[in-house]
Amino acid sequence: MKELMIGNAAVARGLYEAGVEVISSYPGTPSTEITEFAATYDDIYCEWAPNEKVAMEAAFGASLRGVRSACAMKHVGLNVAADPLFTLSYTGVTGGLVVCVADDPGMHSSQNEQDSRHYAIAAKVPMLEPADSAECKEFAKLAFDISEQFDTPCLLRMCTRIAHAQSVVELGERTVPEKKPYEKNPQKFIMAPANAIRRHPFVEERTKKLTEYAETSPVNRVEMGDTRIGIIATGACYQYCKEVFGEGASILKIGMVNPLPVQKIKDFAASVEKLYVVEELDGVIESHCNNIGVKVIGKELFGPLGEFSQKSIAQAFGLPVKETVTADTQIPVRPPVMCSGCPHRGMFYVLSKNKITVLGDIGCYTLGSAAPLTALDSTLCMGASISGLHGFAKAAQGEADHNTVCVIGDSTFMHSGMTGLANIAYNGSKATVIILDNSITGMTGHQQNPTTGYNIKGDPATKINLEALCHSLGINRVRVVDPYNLEETEKAVKEELAADEASVIISRRPCVLLKYVKPRKPVMVDPDKCKSCKRCMKLGCPSIRIKDGKANIDTTLCVGCGVCEQLCPFDAIGHEEQTMAELPPAQCVAQ
Amino acid sequence: METKGIVICGVGGQGSLLASKLLGKVLVNEGYDIKVSEVHGMSQRGGSVITYVRYGDKVYSPVVQSGEADFVISFEKIEAARYAHLLKKGGIIITNTQRIDPMPVIIGAAEYPDGVLDELTAKGVQIEALDALALAEQAGSAKAVNIVLMGQLAKHFHIAYDKWIAAIEQTVKPKFIDLNKKAFELGYNYSK
Incomplete structure (x- = not known):
């Protein structure tokens, strides 16, 4: 059966067909759907782990026990999981272990555009790179074979x-390899010196053997065309080059990006007049x-920045581009914004109004940096808001204690905020940490996490109590506020x-996009x-605009959060019937 | 055949995913090779969003570049203009006339360029503009804007009406089929 699938769904299908039994991941665009789709197969145990390191270690444990396992993460997630990866390279595997990592050239949804291929080189492990959904499925399966054949x-x-x-994608059947019996093997798995x-x-x-494999493996294939131009390309770049040249160039398509073949590249170089390497991000193949x-033309022509396309490649080769x-x-830009009724907005308004310095973190609330709130001062990586605030406070020698906070989401706090909070308690800074608890992992499209009370399948799970957790980490002052209530929120921020x-202030209200959050009636403006x-x-x-000089609410967007109502000094905004008292409680219970 | 390109654009949250799903289904049913490229994540939060659809005998690149689109289908007026450069000579823009102010306009940092489609028309671009929101509401739900626009696309497209209806039946949840068929019909029959 043939099906139209996104690459991530095809990877999930490949993992399924390869007989994977355990998948542990942390969501991150553009990798999230791999695990989401995998979770739709009942034969696979899938979970959201608190972070990528935990996920990879869970996959390691499953491999150790003798089954095929996998984890998926975005490129920066591999930074978090780098620790287990580098030593997993030494231990090797029992059951096959596949680590899916998704880079984001062009930074559609990321804080940097690092190139994950460097990890494969540094950790000395093989890396495959598919160029379409069919290859996503096939390479996911092949990755298990390579993992087991080469013990990596x-x-x-x-x-x-x-x-x-x-x-x-052409769908195939699932085949589960025979489970290997567990045998203690300290020489292989206890990585003491x-x-x-x-x-x-x-x-x-192993790298030598893998290089030999790369010389003959069909995943590195030559497509001879016109021999005046030779191109080495991988993944999406292969597609762009085919689009531009068709048969007008010869292409060495690399499917295994680490280790790279030697003789195959030399032979290909000898068969063409001029050799180019077309690769996004860093010049790894170059x-x-x-x-x-082997003499090639690469980054001097294409550069290391952003995504390529058939257009950018044609331009680099000096070929004409289409008329348009x-x-x-001038068309005004349309940047992403916090949604109507987003619970983060009330807190950001309070922080912005009081001109507080705010160290931010990774999530929807990064959007608090945009005008008109412009509430953020920094965003670095998962968890850096809390640990950064500690260093900031220490450096300020008391001058930041009463005007600087950090904000971090519930999922990001579980990912890597806890250790920073322990540092604040242990090393004694007077930091004010705000946990923006919207009861979901928001930006990546609503994944459950250890604080939501549900697992990846939507079944009830242990719900970690953030208040108790913060107390246990050594913080005495922990309070919960409803960010829809500006007065209460401002009072809490000032007092803390x-x-x-x-x-710690836990700013708690579920994301308005959650299905169980029922919107109230939109508010209205009385133009008089x-x-x-x-x-x-x-x-x-986004629901409030100026129409004929007066504020006006777009009732198709407004969810009636009532935050604007509290700001109006003339009592011009309001619901006709509902009042704040009718709002559902902040500690909403998911269905 | 030469690979064809269709662009679907709008504001994050407007439902472009279902439109590309339906279009994908129609094209797969016809036996074309096809690629559809979307961007998830950050841009979905009320930002400008774009989906590329390419089909033909053999499709390589998943993205549509300047001057390569046979159709630009837009869920919002100025988004049509934002991506007009993707249209090839002789291509058609099909756009909803709905106005959604982007944040720079809301906060007064920029003007909403109301007349931009007229400017493109004056430059010779064929634009089919329709109030898809009103037609969707007439069909029974404001959310059916996507299918209304697909209906208008079908009117200018080489694949027969019945095949679109069949694809709707294969794509949409059973309880929404009638609503979407109605929305499709209204979009298909709309003319200035």
Whole structure:
């Protein structure tokens, strides 16, 4: 049967057909759907782990026990999971272990555009890179074979244009390999120095064997066309090059990006007049070619920035691009914004109004940096808000204690905020930490996490109590506020900033996009009462606009959160019947 | 055949995913090779969103570039203009006339360019503009804007009406089939 599938769904299908039994992941665009789709197969145990390191270690445990296992993460997630990866390279596997990692050239939804291929090289593990959904499925299966044949974890590198592009996939059957009995093997799995010293030569030997494999494997294939131009390309870049040249160039399509073949590249180089390497991000293949003495043209022509396309490649080759018509009128940008009724908005309004310095984190609330709230001062990586605030406070020697906070989401707090909070308690900064608890992992599209009370399948699970957790981590002052209530929120922020010790404010209200959150009736503006002061516009709510000089609510978007209502000094905004008292409680219970 | 391109654009949350799903189904049923490229994540939060659909005998790239689109289908007026450069010579823009102010307009940092479609028309671009929101509401739900626009696309497209209806039946949840068929019909029959 043939099906149109996004690359991530095809990876999930490949994992399924390969007989994977355990998948543990942390969501991250553009990798999230791999695990979401995998969770739709009842034969696979799937879970959301608190972070990528935990996920990879869970996959390691499953492999150790003798079954095929996998984990998936975005490129920066592999930074978090790098620790287990580098030593997994030494231990190798029992059951096959596949690590799916999705890069985001062009940074559609990421804080950097690092190139994951460097991890494969540094950790000395093989890495496959598919170029469409059919290959996503096939390479996911092949990755398990390579993992088991060469006794190594195998990386499967995705990128946004493969992960989120649909193409046709031929479905196959699931085959589960025979479970290997568990046998204690300390020399292989206890990586204390004496054993690790003996495993390192194995790793080096394995790379030689994998390089031999790369010479003959059909995943690295030559497609001869016109021999005046030769191109080495992988993944999406292969597709762009085929689009531009068709048979007008010869292409060496690399499916295994680490280790790279040597003789195959030399032979290909000898068969073409001029050799180019077309690769997004860093010049990894180019460096390899330089190392083996093959002259190529690469980054000097294409650069290291962003996504490529058939257009950018044609332009780089000096080929004509298509004619087009554009408007001379300037089209205003349309950046993403916090949704109407987003519970983060009330807190950001309070922080912005009081001119508080805010160290931010990774999630929907990064959007608090946009005008008009412009509430954030920094965003680095998962968890850095809390640990950064500690260092900031120490450096300020008391001057930041009463005017600086950090904000971090519930899922990000569980991912890597806890350790930063422990540092605040242990090393005694007077930081004010705000946990924006919207009861879901929001930005990646609503995944459950250890604080939501549900697992990946939507079944009830242990719900970690954030208040108790923060207390246990050594914070005495922990309070919960409803960010829809501006007065209460402002009071809490001011009191906790004034306090002479560290504190945590849990700003709690579920994401309005959650199915169980029922929107209230939209609010309305009474144009007779509105004095056009535009105070409500300071919220940056997409539902509020100025029409004929007066504030006006787009009732198709408004969910009636009532935050703007509290800002209006003229009582011009309101529900006709409902009041704040009728709001559902902040500690909403999911269905 | 030469690979064809269709662009579906709008504001995050407007339902472009179902539109591309339906279009994908129609094209797969016809036996074309096809690629559909979307961007998930950050841009879905009320930002400008775009989906590329390419079909033909053999499709390589999943993205549509400047001057390669046979159709640009837009859920919002100025989004049509934002991506007009993707249209090839002789291509058609099909757009909803709905206006959704982007944040720079809301906060007064930019003007909403109301007349931009007229400017494109004056430059010779064929634009089919319709109030898809009103037609969707007439069909029974404001959410059916996507299917209304697909109906209008079908009117200019080489695949027969019945095949679209069959694809709707294969794509949409059973309880929404009648609503979507109605929305499709209204979009298909709309003319200025």
